[in-house]
Amino acid sequence: MMVRTGLVGTGYAAKKRAEAVLADGRAELVAIAGQSPERTHLLAQTYHAQAETDWQTLVSRVDLDLIIVATRNNLHGLITRKALMTGKHVVVEYPLSLEVSEARDLVQLANAQGKLLHVEHIELLSGIHQTIKEAVADIGIPCYGRYASFKGEQPAPQKWSYDAQQFGFPLIGALSRVQRLLDLFGPVETVRCSNQYWAENGQPIPLSQATAGYSAVLCSAYLTFETGLVMDLVYGKGACLWSRERVFDVHGTQGRLVVEPHGGSVISEEGQRTLTVGSRRGLFAKDMAMVLDTLEQGTPLYIAPETSITALVVAEAARRSVQSQQVINVQAI
Structure with missing residues (x-):
């Protein structure tokens, strides 16, 4: 199964995520959205993906299976919620949210939707x-x-x-x-x-x-x-x-x-x-491979979102x- 992936973000973590997706033959980087149109188009061109005008458009696409959230922290919860509600799996850089109550709600939403929610902690x-x-x-x-x-x-x-x-x-x-x-x-x-x-x-x-x-x-x-x-x-x-x-x-x-x-x-x-x-070195790629193992085989990840919420x-x-x-x-x- 090819996991069709959308990426939100254009910074360091987003670039590492894009490289990790491209390095694994089980996933395809389809589209990218960011805060800056110039940086979004440059990153999309670099990684042979489509550039979307905003994250709302990206997470609403029906041709995506997985959304990676690698943008500024205050948007993590909002983007994750929208992605889960539109039936996507989500990988999000820590923190899941700036608010504990919202983070707990998102875990419940992921469980209700039957979707993977992975909060990255590559440390x-x-x-x-x-x-x-x-x-x-x-x-x-x-x-x-x-x-x-x-x-x-x-x-x-x-x-x-x-x-x-x-x-x-x-x-x-x-x-x-x-x-x-x-x-x-x-x-x-x-x-x-x-x-x-x-x-x-x-x-x-x-x-x-x-x-x-x-x-x-x-x-x-x-x-x-x-x-x-x-x-x-x-x-x-x-x-x-x-x-x-x-x-x-x-x-x-x-x-x-x-x-x-x-x-x-x-x-x-x-x-x-x-x-x-x-x-x-190679931690983003290792994390991404584990995510794809989970989606393909149901292999447990090295950390559960509830554990990140405890932190x-x-x-x-x-x-x-x-x-x-x-x-x-x-x-x-």
């Missing part, structure tokens, strides 16, 4: 995640950790990922960080969070006034897991930050695990053991903590 397929997952057992019971990622950009780019309304609350827009932690350590019990946006002139922007673009953001969440583990999750990007780094550092009863993009180590009483981190709930707890300046119980959401 779980990466070599670095597999390295962490295998090595974390060597440090005993995890007690405290810090997972920090910084992406300094001078100047900050003027695009949707630096817009509070389109990207969403930082840990919702960057949901992969939360999902990685849940996959490794299980449920989160409580969240305490602080968040700061900065304008282009370097002045801070209160969360209540962050309704448009910003030049930098720093979000820091303190997560308490049901196991007793406490984790500092820090996400920052933009003009106020002058480094590009990603560090995963966990202390346990029998040692410490430190992993960065190019390597890592386990430190214990026996000394230090060097870890080799696997490649991050979304934790990120929403962080947002509510910033608003209320209180510790939020995740089970209350």
